[in-house]
Amino acid sequence: MNQKPSAAFIGASWLALGIGMAGYLIGLWRSEMLLNEKGFYFTVLMYGLFSVVSLQKSVRDRLEGIPVTDLYYGICWFSTLLSILLLAVGLWNAELLPSEKGFYAFAFLLGLFGSISVQKNTRDSSNR
Secondary structure, eight states, rough: OOOOOOOOHHHHHHHHHHHHHHHHHHHHHOOOOHHHHHHHHHHHHHHHHHHHHHHHHHHHHHHHTOOOOHHHHHHHHEEEEEHHHHEEEHHHOOOOOHHHHHHHHHHHHHHHHHHHHHHHHHHSSSSS
């Protein structure tokens, strides 16, 4: 059964991705962190977004019977969990207010969710 996503779900997915990324990046831009700290958090965001898209694609491929090696599938899961762990360790050790730490964590997770949803919608909308 091949059902295309609704325009509302596509819009909500892009909105979640945009709000998550924008909030996280604006927070970084306005923060009083050293440049190397900003670079770390930016890299963790980009790594996390790529990891979840790759994971979502490999999970979906397996469900549809498209071959995905166990090694690649495992790397996707490892990368996704590692990006979340890197953010958690970075925030745990950061000299930020607890409210700022929570802001970054939730903006990061919203961006990851939005990224997964946008990738799913893109795949579901493609004519195969």
